[in-house]
Amino acid sequence: MPELRWGGCELANAAMAKWINPVVTQSGSSFPWAFQATFWTIWLMIGLFFTGLEGKLDAKAVSQLLIQGAANFVVSQGFGRFLVRQQTHSAIRWGLMTFGGSLLCSVLWQAIVTPVFLLIWHTTLWTHVPQPGTDQSPSLHIVAGFTVGSALMFWCWSAVFMSMHLRRAYQHSELQRLQLQAAVQAAELRALKSQVNPHFLFNCLNNLRSLVAEDPGRAREMMLRLSELLRYALEVSRHERVPLEDELAVVKAYLELESLQFEDRLHWRIEATPDSHKIQLPPMVVQQLVENAIKHGISSRPQGGEILVRARIEAGALVVDVENSGQLPTTAGNGFGLENARERLRLLSGELARLTLANRGQDRVAATASIPLS
């Protein structure tokens, strides 16, 4: 679960990744407009303020500023779109891109504003402030100055734009991370709940509590068994297959814990041929059969009964046999609570896997799982 181990570094990377992700950009589409309006309104205010200071605040100056502001808006809008689509993680490339982009914007901006100015006022950007002692023709260094000045303005804009965008993207990804984490934990809890019967769990805790007073040494031992079982059930979704010996170790822990509840009403035995120990099978398959056997063969019978778990290799398949006292009810369907186990076995071990349930003799029921060796 890398989600749970994310440090700051990965987080920043993730933020970057989210930021350049067009989906995220779309979901935050209201953002550039609000930002744009605010930024360029402030720019306009400052422009008006300084023009006012110079005592030149007339209709012409104001309309010129408005046209420049509109051009700023249009150009930066395109620049912003270009920036959020860039798929790079390198800071140097980001720097180059904003720098080069700003220069380009500046040229573009002048290309928009100059024709408008010429059309209306027969003047260019770089000549509307008359230089004393010069004619109206632009000199190269004034043009260059203007270009650099407006490029700086766009660069400044892109810095603010990026920092705000990054912050938003970070918050967004942080939210997603927390949601993901919560979802993972909920899924694990659901898995645990579906694997561990709450009646069993609380009865077990209650019995352990009593055992602490009666036989502390055994109680300590049994707490280990419970931990083993819970850990296995909790991690079941992480492994598609486990060796049979691991599964049987957990089944043994489970039966030892159930023995606290049933005492001499429960007798059990586990037998597995040595060649079956390392065979892989989906986790909790045998455990589910044994739980089912406890439910129908022990806990519902006041006199209790016996449970026998046997595993062997037979005709190219692992055959696990769980036998319990009792008989199948004649009225019930063939399911008997095993539909889930059957479905899981089929999904995880393919169509050739079999799970059957049948009476064996007069006083036994056997559930048999057959899993082809892969």
Place this chain on the structure above:
Amino acid sequence: MRLRTLIVEDSRLARAELRRLLDNHPEVEVVGEAANADEAELFIPDLRPDLLLLDIQMPGRNGFELLEALDSVPLVIFTTAYSEFAVQAFEKNALDYLVKPVQAERLAKALQKAEQAASQLGLDQPGAGQREPREGDVESGSGRTLLKGTDRVFVKDGEHCWFVPLAEVRLLEVEGNYTRLYFGTHQPLVPKTLNYLESRLDPQIFFRASRQHLVNLNWVKDVEPWFSGSLRLMLRSGQQVEVSRRQAQRFRDLMSL
């Protein structure tokens, strides 16, 4: 007064744990332990406990089924490993229920409620605890004490359960091998025959009006003559019950006493 208590619980360790917890409660006297419903049903008539600490999930019959089988139920505190729907539906009706492992404070609270209920039911009167037949008790033919108005029956109908004092049951009606009980606004079925119930109920209170009906005389408001010597009883609930001709004479005798 001490609450005579029977622990009904299938796990020996769980019973031992309850006993340990009850050691801190001198007001409770544990008179026995039962490992399943069959044992409990066997012990209850002899031990006559005031209170059951009753596990709901047990091998064989569960806690509810045990209560249904009892003629008269003691006070009951349910215990369960996992509180589920059945218990939730039951909560407002039962004395209390405890989840296992049981917290000492919760147990103390539940026992306090049991003591209050016991004194309301008059179990704290001298000679109570039902160890010996009380004065005024009427013995039935089988030697078992007949049930009185203060005795309570346990009734389960689908998801709903009630502990009903017999005094509140106004009418019992035949419904095949079952009997329909009328009390409050409810009329659930109990899995016992009317004949059996009649044999267990105090005839001074419950009168067999006809083959169909057993009436709680304390609920009769009015009596009217009906066709050919039969009678019609008006109950305080507005229900009307016909008394067969054969029983009408017995009714007159009973009333004239």
